[in-house]
Amino acid sequence: MAAARAALLRRHGFAAAAANPVLFSAHGLRYRKLEVILTKTIDKLGKAGETVKVAPGHFRNHLMPKLLAVPNIDKFAILMREQPKIYQHEEEVVVKEVTKEDDDARQAEEKLKGYQAAAKRLDNALLVLRRFISEGNELRTPVTKDEIVSEVARQLNINIHPDNLHLVSPLSSLGEFELPLRLPRDIPRPEGKLQWTLNVKIRRP
DSSP states (O other): OHHHHHHHHHHTTGGGGGGSGGGGTTTTOTTOOEEEEESSEETTTBOTTOEEEEOHHHIIIIITTTTSEEESSHHHHHHHHHOGGGTOOSSOOEEOOOOHHHHHHHHHHHHHHHHHHHHHHHHHOEEEEEOOBSSTTEEEEEEOHHHHHHHIIIIIOOOOOGGGBOOSSOEEESEEEEEEBOOOTTSOOOTTOSSOEEEEEEEOO
């Protein structure tokens, strides 16, 4: 149905509407709006077939490319009257415009999901580092926080900040270590644990 509507509008000159003087009559005058005819019902703007006033940029960048509205000029007004099927259906579909607040909330939710997925990968992973020892079990060169952060990026493909890792002093012996992670409070804690952790194993080459 959408393809048929688009073809019909193009056949009646909609593709050339961008060059119509009506669209640019308010160029440079932000307070002047354009009269357009809606081809679909748009939340908070109007119903299909209604004539509404919108900013030129909103029509040019959003409504016109998606065939949601046409300029309020004679040929389009006649077309909309004679072809009601373009904008009317047995079950009317409402197009809800996404506000900046909705978009920000969606991005924040996606970012939180990404953080949580990364936290789970860190919590389930085992970071392995190799070191030579000098005497007993002591390492020749201790493992620092910056090195662990670099190895997380290299081995696990996850970028963390040094402040996300709680390490009081460099690791100086072979063995396995469970290092606490300091992550945003918005990220739910792992089930059955008090905090997210990173398991690090230091072994001989």
